[in-house]
Every structure is written in structure tokens, then in C-alpha cells.
Amino acid sequence: MTAAAVPDRVVSAEQRKRARSVGITYLVLAMVCFFIFTRRPGDAGFRITETSQFTLPAQGFGWALGIVLVAVAAAQLLRGFGRLSNVVLALATAAFFMSFLAWAAAGDSFSFVGMLQDTVSRSVPITLGAIGGILSERSGVINISIEGMLLAAACTSAIAASLTNLWLGTLVGALTGVALAAVLAVMSIRYKVDQVIVGFAINFFALGVTSFVSFRVLVPNRDTMNNLLPVTPIRIPLLADVPFIGTIFFEQTIFVYFSFAAVALATWGLYRTKWGLRTRAIGEYPKAAGTLGVDVNKLRYQNLLLAGAVAGIGGAWWPIGIVGRFDQNITNGRGFIALAAVIFGRWHPVGALCGALVFALAEAVRLKIGNFDTGIPSEFLIMAPYVVTIIVVAGFIGASRAPKAAGQPYEDQ
Amino acid sequence: MNETLKSLRFTLLAVVAALVVSAFIIVITDIEALGDGNFGQAFSTLGTAYWGLFKGSFGSLRAISNTITGATPLLLAGLAVSSAFKAGLFNIGATGQMLAGAITGLWVGFAFQLPPIIHVPLALLAAAVGGALFGAIPGALKARTGAHEVITTIMLNGIASFTVLWLLKTELFKREGRDDAISKFVEDSAKLPKLFWFMGKRIDLLAHTGFIVALLATFVFWWLLRKTTLGFEMQATGFNQEAARYAGMKTKSLMVVSMAIAGAFAGLAGGSEVLGLYGYASGSVAGDIGFDAIAVALLGRSTPIGTLVSALLFGALQAGGRQMQVDTDVPIDLIIVLRALIVFFIAAPLLVKAIFRVKGDAKGFGQTFRGWGG
Numbered sequence: 001m002t003a004a005a006v007p008d009r010v011v012s013a014e015q016r017k018r019a020r021s022v023g024i025t026y027l028v029l030a031m032v033c034f035f036i037f038t039r040r041p042g043d044a045g046f047r048i049t050e051t052s053q054f055t056l057p058a059q060g061f062g063w064a065l066g067i068v069l070v071a072v073a074a075a076q077l078l079r080g081f082g083r084l085s086n087v088v089l090a091l092a093t094a095a096f097f098m099s100f101l102a103w104a105a106a107g108d109s110f111s112f113v114g115m116l117q118d119t120v121s122r123s124v125p126i127t128l129g130a131i132g133g134i135l136s137e138r139s140g141v142i143n144i145s146i147e148g149m150l151l152a153a154a155c156t157s158a159i160a161a162s163l164t165n166l167w168l169g170t171l172v173g174a175l176t177g178v179a180l181a182a183v184l185a186v187m188s189i190r191y192k193v194d195q196v197i198v199g200f201a202i203n204f205f206a207l208g209v210t211s212f213v214s215f216r217v218l219v220p221n222r223d224t225m226n227n228l229l230p231v232t233p234i235r236i237p238l239l240a241d242v243p244f245i246g247t248i249f250f251e252q253t254i255f256v257y258f259s260f261a262a263v264a265l266a267t268w269g270l271y272r273t274k275w276g277l278r279t280r281a282i283g284e285y286p287k288a289a290g291t292l293g294v295d296v297n298k299l300r301y302q303n304l305l306l307a308g309a310v311a312g313i314g315g316a317w318w319p320i321g322i323v324g325r326f327d328q329n330i331t332n333g334r335g336f337i338a339l340a341a342v343i344f345g346r347w348h349p350v351g352a353l354c355g356a357l358v359f360a361l362a363e364a365v366r367l368k369i370g371n372f373d374t375g376i377p378s379e380f381l382i383m384a385p386y387v388v389t390i391i392v393v394a395g396f397i398g399a400s401r402a403p404k405a406a407g408q409p410y411e412d413q
Numbered sequence: 414m415n416e417t418l419k420s421l422r423f424t425l426l427a428v429v430a431a432l433v434v435s436a437f438i439i440v441i442t443d444i445e446a447l448g449d450g451n452f453g454q455a456f457s458t459l460g461t462a463y464w465g466l467f468k469g470s471f472g473s474l475r476a477i478s479n480t481i482t483g484a485t486p487l488l489l490a491g492l493a494v495s496s497a498f499k500a501g502l503f504n505i506g507a508t509g510q511m512l513a514g515a516i517t518g519l520w521v522g523f524a525f526q527l528p529p530i531i532h533v534p535l536a537l538l539a540a541a542v543g544g545a546l547f548g549a550i551p552g553a554l555k556a557r558t559g560a561h562e563v564i565t566t567i568m569l570n571g572i573a574s575f576t577v578l579w580l581l582k583t584e585l586f587k588r589e590g591r592d593d594a595i596s597k598f599v600e601d602s603a604k605l606p607k608l609f610w611f612m613g614k615r616i617d618l619l620a621h622t623g624f625i626v627a628l629l630a631t632f633v634f635w636w637l638l639r640k641t642t643l644g645f646e647m648q649a650t651g652f653n654q655e656a657a658r659y660a661g662m663k664t665k666s667l668m669v670v671s672m673a674i675a676g677a678f679a680g681l682a683g684g685s686e687v688l689g690l691y692g693y694a695s696g697s698v699a700g701d702i703g704f705d706a707i708a709v710a711l712l713g714r715s716t717p718i719g720t721l722v723s724a725l726l727f728g729a730l731q732a733g734g735r736q737m738q739v740d741t742d743v744p745i746d747l748i749i750v751l752r753a754l755i756v757f758f759i760a761a762p763l764l765v766k767a768i769f770r771v772k773g774d775a776k777g778f779g780q781t782f783r784g785w786g787g
Contacts (some may be wrong), residue, residue, distance in 0.1 A: 076645055081468040193760045196503070197711045201757040208749030209438065215744040216442045333567075336505075340564045379579040394560040 008333070019080050021395050022089060026073035029096050037062030037103040040374065041111040044102040045109025049242065058106035104369045105380075115368045116248045116361075117371045123353070123360035124259045124321060125150055125331070128314025129338030130345065130352035132177070138270065138347060139300050140283040140405040141188055144199030149177045149208030149334025152316025153246055155210040158326035161228045163222035163317060169228070170316045177312020178305050180206065183241045189297050192409040208331060216327045222325075230324045231255070254314075255321040262310055266349040280304055283403035285412045296410045313339075330362050344393060347403060355391065358383060358392075426765050430727075431754035433465070438750060462743040467738020470729035476736070478620040480608060482690065484546030484728025486621075486702045488627040489718045490680035491658060491688055491709030491721035492634050493675040495547070497681070498560075498715040499638065500671035501651030506551060507679040508703030510544040514680025515687045516577060517543030518584070519694045522599030522687065532602040533688070537626065540684020541677040547573065548676015550670050556665035562672070570703070578696045579607070588693070596694040605689035625687030629723075630678055635717035638672070647671050705752070714758050 038059045047053040070093060077083065081088045092320070128144040135142040153173035161169020180202050187198040215334035218226040231253045240250040249256075278299055281289040286296045318330050336350075337359050345351025362385030370378055443448070443734050446455040490507045497504035506533035518540030525532065530728055549566040580586050584770050587695035588597050608620040637644040649657040650664045650671075658664045682702065687694050714720030758765050 083601070083640055187757075191761050191763050195761045197756065200707055200711055200758065201753045203755035204749055208746050208751075208753055211746035212438065212744055212750060213442060215746060216742070218445055221444070261729065307703075336567050339730040340567055340629055343561050343564050377579050377582075379575040383572050385572040389568050390560070390572075392555045393564050394558040 018405050019076065019085070022085070023073050023077035023237060025391075025395065026076055026092060027070050029068035029092065030073060033062045033066030033069060033096070033099055036097050040103055040106040041328070042107030043184050044105040044107070046101070046105075046112035047109055049247075050111050053109060053112075055109075056102040058099075059100040061099050061102050065095055069096075074359040082211055094346060101365075101369065102372050103347070104372050113244065113247050114219065115364050118364040118367065119357060119361045120248060120252060120256055121322065121360075122363050123356040124255045125314040125317045125334055126338045126341055126356035127259045127353050128262060128317070129311050129335050130341040130356055131266050131349055132181075132307040132311030133312070133339055134266065134345075134347055135279075135303050135310065135354060135404055136181075136184075137342065138283045139279045139303040139404045140286060140296075140403060140408065140410065141184070141304060142195040142199065142338065142407045143184065143301055143307065144196055145202035145335075146178060147186055147207075147331060147333065148199075148203040148310040148339045149180050149330070150307060150315040150335045150338075151203075151210055151286055151331045152180055152206040153177045153312035154318040155326050156214060156332050157312075157316035157360050158228065158319035161316075162225050165226070166231060169320050173316030173320075174309045174312040176177075177308035177310070177315065179308070181304045181308025181311075184308075188409065189304075191298055195407055197410050202338065210326070210396075211328045214326060218326060226325045228319060228324055230320055230322055253321050255317045258340075260353075263349045263353045270349070280403075282410070283405055286405050286408075290410070300410070304319070343402075344389070346401070347407075358389070361385075362388075423762055423765060424759060426769050427755055427758035428642050430758045430765060431751050433538040434754050435747060435751050439682060439747065450646040454730065458741050458743065462737045462741045462747075466730070466733035470593075470733035472736075474609070474612070476618050476732060478618040479732035480621040480725070480729040481608065481624050481733070482728070483625045483731040484724045485627050485689070486682040486686050486725035487705060487709050487727050488721060489623075489630055489685065490679050490702050490706035491713065491724050492627075492630055492687070492717075493544075493679035493682070494706050494710035495713060495715040495717075496634055496637075496647075496678060497671060497675040497718045498710060499644075499651050500647040501654065502552070502562050502668065502671060502675075504551075504553075504566060504672070504675050504679075505546075506548065506562055506569050506677075506703070507682070507706045508699045509566065509570040510548045510679035510763065511683035511686075511703055512573040512577045513547035513676070513683065514540035514544035515683030515694050515698050516580060516586075517680070518684030519596055519599060522603035523601075525596050526600060527602060529602045532600065533605060536599070536603045536688055537684055539683060540680045540688075544676040544680015544681070544683065545673040548679065550659070552672025553671040556668045558748045565733040571589035572623055574696065574699075577694070577698075588692075596691050599688060603686060603688055604747035619690060620687070621689030623689035626681060626685055627724075630681060631689065631717050631721050634678075634720075638717070643670070646738060660758075679706075682706075688731065708756055712759060726755070 040058055040145045043054050043055040043057050052165045069092060072088060076088075078086070085202040101110075128193070129150050131147050132149065153176040155226070156176040157169045157173030161171035179202030184198055184202060187193045188195040214226075233251050233253050234257075236257075240246040242250070266278075272278060276325055278289060278294050282294060282296045290296045297358065315331070319326050323330070338356070341352045341359065344355035345353070366382055436459055438464060440455045443455040443458055446452070446458070446572065469476050471477060490511060492508045493510060494504050494656060497587055501533055518536045521536040521539040522532075525535070527535065547569070547780050550569060551560075551562045554560040554565050555562050578594045582592075583594050586596045589694050605621045605626075607618060608624055609615065609618040628705060638648065646662045646667055647670075649660065650667045654664050657667075683699060691698065705727060710720060711724045712723035712726075713721070729746045730751055734745040737743055737747070738745040
């Protein structure tokens with residue numbers, strides 16, 4: 001039999017290549033199941049609430065999944081799943097992840113729902129940072145400075161919230177993002193300075209100033225200037241009572257709801273409104289948009305400032321949403337992860353959210369099951385998300401098409 | 414006035430502007446002195462801080478030695494970013510490539526017993542090869558699948574640092590009697606000689622001949638760009654990939670080769686730190702150098718001479734910053750601010766012109782990185 005995929009549709013070489021690499025991935029996953037996930041005896045307890053849990057026999061699940069994956073791989077390589085292929089891929093990935101958890105927690109138990117709840121919470125700054133990136137890059141300005149915006153906003157919002165209240169703190173965080181975005185905007189739009197250079201200068205500036213202020217001002221005045229009670233989760237009535245899902249999504253802080261709202265709004269705005277059409281136009285082909293009467297640079301200013309505000313609120317998540325204070329370099333590269341999420345999600349808000357959730361999940365997994373002794377050095381578990389990201393980007397996403405005009409200053413004629 | 418002098422003047426003015434802004438930051442964060450209304454004390458702190466900055470970077474032979482020590486890895490890693498920029502690639506992965514080079518250089522450094530004349534070059538070669546192989550990965554991924562190097566290099570940095578943390582705890586690398594991630598010492602025969610060996614046994618002069626290696630690498634970079642077909646094709650690809658492809662250049666293999674060359678420079682940075690400065694490796698052997706190297710390359714406009722000058726400047730700031738932290742309560746983090754401001758002011762010559770009312774043409778950076786390749 002030949003490897004003819006869906007017979008009633010013309011399949012490009014590109015698609016065939018992708019289908020083959022997906023099939024091979026299934027085989028690799030099956031091997032991991034057979035040779036690693038079946039090595040640790042015992043049941044793994046996945047706690048749902050304080051009192052209830054479900055258990056998976058680690059070895060049995062590993063063998064069963066391995067066999068299923070071999071069958072799926074065969075089907076994928078021989079005839080493909082056609083329209084269902086993405087669904088199958090998602091299901092296989094989820095099952096593989098469960099098997100991984102069962103293997104890691106075999107003979108023990110851990111809070112499964114707590115882990116997923118943590119994931120959603122930790123995705124906030126990455127998602128908001130990524131939205132900030134998308135808004136500016138969609139309108140044609142490369143935004144490398146997400147990290148700087150997050151970090152600076154985390155610092156100022158911690159101080160403002162300690163001195164006044166949480167609302168004002170968050171507002172100051174947003175304004176800090178706006179201020180840095182304004183620097184990026186003026187330098188790159190008005191003075192036409194290389195956008196990557198300004199972006200990096202902003203990152204360094206934010207890192208330097210916040211470390212400096214932290215050491216020189218916040219440490220000596222810890223109690224008055226860097227000490228606050230973070231927000232508490234808000235239960236959404238009814239929705240929070242839905243079993244499983246309710247706890248994960250609807251018993252969260254206001255930051256989480258804001259972040260989801262931002263994704264929805266950005267998606268709707270970019271694809272359903274006049275503003276969105278113009279934004280995408282000036283990011284792709286500003287000259288054409290300019291000829292039709294769009295004020296390219298004004299719209300770029302507006303979008304950058306908005307991006308700064310969104311990223312600034314993302315930065316405020318650290319002190320106000322979870323930790324209750326600012327520490328030196330508290331963002332620790334999350335802004336660059338947000339940048340990766342932008343590219344990962346192909347400059348689409350929902351795609352970026354997915355990327356953010358994947359990175360956040362990796363972090364939550366490390367925190368929840370990092371201390372189980374699995375016999376595999378913990379360093380390899382920690383680096384797993386990096387490896388997965390490379391595989392996903394190289395194997396499935398490939399060259400993502402960036403906004404064409406990103407990086408180029410626009411000259412009015 | 415010729416071009417070089419003019420651009421030198423702008424650099425100088427940018428440094429002055431950055432120092433002024435930083436001075437402002439030092440004074441307004443001196444909360445205690447300002448709270449008592451004691452402006453005199455705040456300004457005297459400022460004076461001591463800047464005096465320390467100068468004294469610690471150029472004030473003595475030891476200070477100069479510290480400046481060179483700091484500049485060495487910054488220059489090599491800076492070349493790794495600059496050379497990738499020339500080929501139109503944004504190499505955020507100097508950290509990972511440094512770690513790869515540090516590990517391979519370290520291994521050759523302790524696993525063999527050879528006369529120094531062979532051992533040192535061999536260990537450096539191993540470092541360059543280690544970095545090159547690791548650097549080629551994102552190049553190959555981009556050439557084959559289109560995966561963007563900004564994502565893959567960030568991820569490879571993470572992979573490299575955790576792999577090194579693990580490796581340093583394995584039997585092969587780990588130091589007797591230690592459980593943390595710290596390696597054996599390299600053989601004396603693999604150690605890079607000190608730069609100021611002729612000054613006798615002064616152990617406070619840390620500068621090593623890794624600096625000579627870095628200068629040679631800068632020359633190689635210049636030679637590559639100016640005198641070789643490969644360098645020309647790299648730049649052509651960086652300038653306009655489509656056009657280069659139409660002209661018959663193998664842009665995909667050029668991507669891999671460019672990243673391998675970048676990786677080799679960064680690998681040498683890691684190797685020279687291990688063989689020249691520490692004599693062993695730890696998890697923090699690369700530190701923030703790979704990240705700072707991006708600023709070095711940006712400031713140096715990705716040219717060989719520019720990268721050299723900005724690496725020396727950053728090395729001086731780092732050495733001076735340490736002295737400043739000792740002499741006053743001004744933390745060394747100030748130099749990160751200073752670096753950012755210098756990059757900023759140099760990137761914006763129009764701004765400097767406006768501030769200092771300088772006449773004449775101000776040449777900007779031009780562009781380093783042409784979008785995401787959309």
C-alpha cells in the first residue's frame with residue numbers, strides 16, 4: 001500500500017511531510033511509554049479535591065497507551081486521519097501527558113486540579129506580555145522589550161500598591177508599561193531608530209533600574225515600600241460549581257479573568273473591527289494603508305501605548321496577583337517566553353494564549369512533581385518544556401509568517 | 414573632521430549623557446540623605462561613586478587588568494551575536510553556545526596530559542568546535558523547517574544550562590568531595606597564560622591571554638567579512654535572502670554555517686573563561702555574558718572594530734562598577750543602567766545632537782535585524 005493520504009483531496013508535499021513527521025512523533029511517544037513510563041510500579045493518585053481523587057496504575061497505563069499509540073502511528077502513516085488529525089494529535093498528547101504524570105507520581109499522589117489551577121494563574125503574565133507583543137508587531141513595530149515592560153511594571157506596582165492600594169498599584173503598573181512603550185514608540189516611529197536596539201535598551205534599562213532600586217530603596221524599606229497582601233481569588237457563582245473545570249478556571253484572581261478577556265477582546269478587535277483591519281494593514285503594507293488615508297504613525301503610537309498598558313498589567317501580576325512583593329529580576333525571562341509565545345502562536349492572540357498555557361503548565365508541573373524521585377535527573381524534567389517547544393516549532397509549526405512591515409519605519413510621503 | 418572621529422565624538426557624548434542620567438538616578442534614590450535634606454551628602458556619594466568607577470577601570474594596572482578580564486568574554490560572545498546579525502540572524506543563544514564550548518574545552522583541559530604548546534590550542538579548538546556544533550543546531554532547524562532562531566536559541570539556552578548542571582554532577586566531570594555542580598580543575602598545561610606574566614607573581618592581575626584569542630577572533634571576523642567569498646555571501650543573505658538565492662547562493666547552508674561560526678566565537682568565550690579565568694566550570698560560568706553580548710553587538714553596530722570598542726567599554730564599566738560598589742553603597746546594578754543608556758543615546762544620534770547642540774551629520778545605527786523574515 002502506498003502512503004496516499006486522504007484520497008478525495010489534493011495533498012501538497014508540505015502536508016505529506018507534516019503528516020509523516022506527526023506519525024513518527026507518535027512512534028517516538030510510544031517508545032517513551034514502553035521504555036520509561038512502565039518502569040515505576042504503583043498507583044498514582046490524582047487529587048481532584050481535598051477528599052476525592054482518581055488513581056491510575058502507572059505501568060498498566062503506560063503499556064496500554066504505548067500500544068494505542070503504535071496503532072495510531074500506523075493509521076497516521078498509512079492513511080492519515082484527514083480532518084480529525086488535529087483532534088487525534090491533541091488527544092494523544094493529553095493521554096501521553098497523563099501517562100507521564102502517572103509515571104512521575106507512581107506510588108504517591110499529588111493535587112492534579114491544583115496543578116492545572118496553578119497553570120492558568122501562571123499563564124497570566126506570559127499571555128498579557130504576548131498580547132502586548134502582538135498589538136505592537138501587528139501594527140509593524142517589533143517589540144523585544146516585553147521583558148522590560150513586565151519587570152518595570154512589577155517593580156513600580158509593588159511600590160505603589162504597598163504605599164496605597166492594589167487598584168492604584170495595578171494602575172501604576174499599567175502606566176509604567178505605557179511609559180516604556182512611549183519610549184519605544186517615539187524612538188522607533190519618530191526618530192526611526194532600529195526597533196530591536198531600542199527594545200533591548202529598554203530591557204537592560206528596566207533590569208538595571210529595578211535591581212538598583214530594589215537594592216538601594218526596597219531592601220532598607222521593606223515593610224513600608226515592598227510589602228502588600230496580594231488579591232484573593234474570586235469565585236464566579238454557578239460556573240465555579242461545575243466539577244473540575246470550575247475550580248481550574250473560575251476560582252481565580254481578577255488577573256486571570258482580565259487575561260482571558262484581553263485575549264477575547266484582542267481577537268475580536270483585530271479580526272472584526274475597523275481598528276483591527278487598519279492595524280493589520282499597517283503591519284503588512286503600510287504604504288497602501290497610508291495611501292487610503294490611514295494615519296499610519298498615529299495608529300502605531302496608539303497600538304504601542306495600548307500594548308504597554310496590557311503588558312504593564314501583566315507585570316503587576318507578580319506583586320499584586322501572587323507574590324506580594326517585588327524581588328530583583330522577578331520576571332526571570334518570562335518576557336522572552338512571551339515573545340516566543342507570540343511567534344509560536346503566529347501573531348494570533350489565541351495562539352499566543354495556547355503557547356502561554358504550555359509554558360505555564362511546564363512550570364506548574366515542575367513545582368508540583370519536581371520533588372518526586374523518578375530516577376531520572378531532575379534537570380531533564382526541567383528542560384523538557386524547552387525540548388518540547390523546539391519539537392513543536394520545528395516539527396509542526398515551521399516558518400510562521402510575521403507581519404511583513406514589522407521592523408521597518410514608515411515615512412510619510 | 415573624518416568619519417571615525419565624528420562617530421567617536423558621538424560615542425563620547427552618548428557616554429556623558431548616560432553618566433548624567435545615571436547621576437540623577439543615584440541622587441534621587443539616596444532616600445536617607447534626601448529625607449534629611451542633606452543634598453551635600455547625596456552629591457558626595459555621587460562623586461565617590463564615579464571616582465570609583467574610573468579608579469576601578471583605568472586607575473591602576475590592576476584596574477586595567479580587570480577591564481581586560483571583563484572585556485574578553487564580552488568581545489568573543491559579542492562577535493557571536495555580531496556575526497549572526499551580519500547574516501541576518503538574531504542569535505540570542507550565545508549563553509548556550511558558551512556553555513557548550515566551556516564543557517568541551519573543560520573536558521579536553523583535564524582529560525589529557527600534553528605539553529602546553531599543544532594542550533592550550535587543542536582545548537581552545539575543542540571549545541570552538543563545541544560551540545560551533547551547538548550553534549549550528551538553530552541554523553539547521555531554521556534551514557530545514559523554518560523554525561525561528563529567536564525561539565530555538567532561547568530554548569537551547571535553557572537546555573544547555575540544565576544539561577551542564579547535570580553534567581557537572583556526573584562522575585566524569587565532578588570534583589572529588591563536592592556534591593554541587595562544580596567541575597574538576599583543568600590541567601596546568603591547558604591553562605591560558607596570564608597576560609601580565611612579565612610582572613612577576615602578582616596574583617591580583619587576572620587578565621589572561623584569552624584576550625589575545627579574542628583580538629585574533631576579531632581579526633578573523635574582519636577578514637571573513639572583507640576578504641572571503643563566504644563572508645560576502647553571508648552578508649548578502651543577511652541583506653536580502655531572496656536576492657541572494659536568486660544570485661545562486663545556497664542560503665540554507667549559509668544559515669547553518671553562519672550560526673556555526675557564531676557558535677564557535679561564543680564557544681571560545683566559554684572556553685577562555687574556563688581555561689583562562691576560573692580553571693574549572695560551574696553552572697554560572699556563562700553568567701549574563703550571552704545576554705550582555707547582545708548589547709555589545711548592538712552598540713558596536715555588528716562591525717569588528719565596533720564590537721571590540723564596545724566590549725572594552727562594557728568591560729571597563731564592569732570593573733569600575735565593582736570598585737564603585739566597594740567604595741559606596743551604590744549597587745553594581747547601576748552599570749546595567751549605564752549600559753542601557755549608552756546604547757540608547759548612541760542609537761539615537763538625533764537626541765544627542767539636540768541635547769548637546771552639536772552641528773553636523775549624525776549617522777544612526779542603520780538597521781541590524783530586518784524584521785522577523787515574514
